[in-house]
Amino acid sequence: MSTPPAPPVITAADPAAFPHSVFHVRHPKVIAQVKAALPYGPEQLSALDAFLDATLHGTLDPLPQDDAGDRAQWDLWGAPYFGRGLRWTDAPFLWAESYFHRRLLSATGYFAGLWRGVDPFGPMKAASLGSAGLAAELAQLGSTASLSAEERDAAALHASLWGNRADLGFQLVAGAPVVPEVLVDDGPALYAHLDAAPGRVNLVADNAAEELVYDLLLLDHLLASGRATELTLYLKPRPYYVSDATPQDFAAAVHLLETVPGPAADAARRLRAACADGRLVLVAAEFFCAPLGFDALPKEILDAIATARVTLFKGDLNYRRLVGDRLWPQNTPFRTLTSYLPGPVAALRTYKSDVSVGLDPETVRALDAAEPGWRFGGRHAVIQFGGAADGEGVSGR
Numbered sequence: 001m002s003t004p005p006a007p008p009v010i011t012a013a014d015p016a017a018f019p020h021s022v023f024h025v026r027h028p029k030v031i032a033q034v035k036a037a038l039p040y041g042p043e044q045l046s047a048l049d050a051f052l053d054a055t056l057h058g059t060l061d062p063l064p065q066d067d068a069g070d071r072a073q074w075d076l077w078g079a080p081y082f083g084r085g086l087r088w089t090d091a092p093f094l095w096a097e098s099y100f101h102r103r104l105l106s107a108t109g110y111f112a113g114l115w116r117g118v119d120p121f122g123p124m125k126a127a128s129l130g131s132a133g134l135a136a137e138l139a140q141l142g143s144t145a146s147l148s149a150e151e152r153d154a155a156a157l158h159a160s161l162w163g164n165r166a167d168l169g170f171q172l173v174a175g176a177p178v179v180p181e182v183l184v185d186d187g188p189a190l191y192a193h194l195d196a197a198p199g200r201v202n203l204v205a206d207n208a209a210e211e212l213v214y215d216l217l218l219l220d221h222l223l224a225s226g227r228a229t230e231l232t233l234y235l236k237p238r239p240y241y242v243s244d245a246t247p248q249d250f251a252a253a254v255h256l257l258e259t260v261p262g263p264a265a266d267a268a269r270r271l272r273a274a275c276a277d278g279r280l281v282l283v284a285a286e287f288f289c290a291p292l293g294f295d296a297l298p299k300e301i302l303d304a305i306a307t308a309r310v311t312l313f314k315g316d317l318n319y320r321r322l323v324g325d326r327l328w329p330q331n332t333p334f335r336t337l338t339s340y341l342p343g344p345v346a347a348l349r350t351y352k353s354d355v356s357v358g359l360d361p362e363t364v365r366a367l368d369a370a371e372p373g374w375r376f377g378g379r380h381a382v383i384q385f386g387g388a389a390d391g392e393g394v395s396g397r
């Protein structure tokens with residue numbers, strides 16, 4: 001059994017590296033967009049300005065008093081960083097980005113007063129869900145009827161994969177749409193695994209709106225084709241990372257599907273029926289808004305992974321939490337890094353950050369030479385299937 005030591009955790013401290021730009025380029029845009037999205041009053045607007053200033057020029061301090069009830073929890077999570085004169089970019093990138101999004105909610109008044117419970121990203125999500133492009137794509141779904149069964153399988157998986165490019169935070173800095181490239185496609189192995197024995201499929205969702213619509217179509221495809229006997233969809237209990245999907249976003253996505261006659265509305269009808277009879281269960285787990293890797297998953301989610309036929313993890317952030325937010329040698333096997341989980345897992349991930357595993361060195365060399373920055377552009381993706389735990393692991397995750 002090989003147990004290579006874990007490489008250092010990624011931080012945003014290096015001004016020349018990508019994570020630093022998330023704090024210094026992307027976050028100012030996110031806050032400007034939030035300020036413009038809703039008619040906030042002076043209190044929220046100045047809290048947002050002060051918060052941005054603190055993340056750019058200040059040091060890490062405890063959560064302000066608000067009504068969320070998680071201050072003691074954050075004091076524990078933040079103990080290594082709070083009150084030590086550390087800049088936001090000095091803490092682990094995964095931790096600091098998560099704390100950024102938690103503090104952003106406080107600044108908008110999400111936990112108390114008039115703006116309590118109002119999603120600061122709601123208008124952006126609604127615009128994405130209501131886009132003419134998405135409506136046109138959904139109206140064309142009937143054209144997949146002419147595809148072979150294998151092509152339909154691949155189409156459902158790849159639509160869910162590339163739906164991840166529609167992450168609204170990412171679009172603030174992404175360039176024009178580009179030709180996508182899948183570097184690893186374990187889709188056929190994943191379907192073969194499900195064909196060998198159907199069972200419950202868990203999907204850990206990422207973004208709302210367009211991405212969630214295609215995730216729902218994938219779940220419907222798995223249920224309708226008999227691969228999944230039951231489904232569990234993991235959502236965020238509250239807004240997080242700009243466009244992450246909440247139960248309210250789930251309802252909005254089902255509603256949109258219902259409005260497009262044909263295959264989209266048919267899928268919505270089946271999904272509603274599955275919700276009604278308990279074959280599709282939604283879970284909005286607090287853990288998914290925690291600044292932690294999945295090696296800290298609580299027992300109930302680990303049990304759900306152990307008893308599922310497969311658990312699908314969507315998107316870049318879930319990928320970082322799954323394999324560990326570290327600069328792994330890129331040929332480290334995905335299976336090795338996910339073997340700490342008690343059941344089969346697969347990742348559907350477009351590249352939006354440094355972490356990269358499961359690639360052969362020749363592919364990496366060619367990508368680095370042809371397109372420096374390929375790991376941040378959202379043009380490359382992987383579908384990686386980890387199979388069941390095989391006892392191989394990495395120390396120090």
Ligand SMILES: O=P(O)(O)OC[C@H]1O[C@](O)(CO)[C@@H](O)[C@@H]1O
Pocket residue numbers: 022097164167169170206207241314315316317318320352353
């Ligand atoms: O919505 P996704 O695919 O999880 O992407 C979120 C990603 O965007 C970033 O915030 C910036 O690229 C990453 O740090 C994060 O992992």
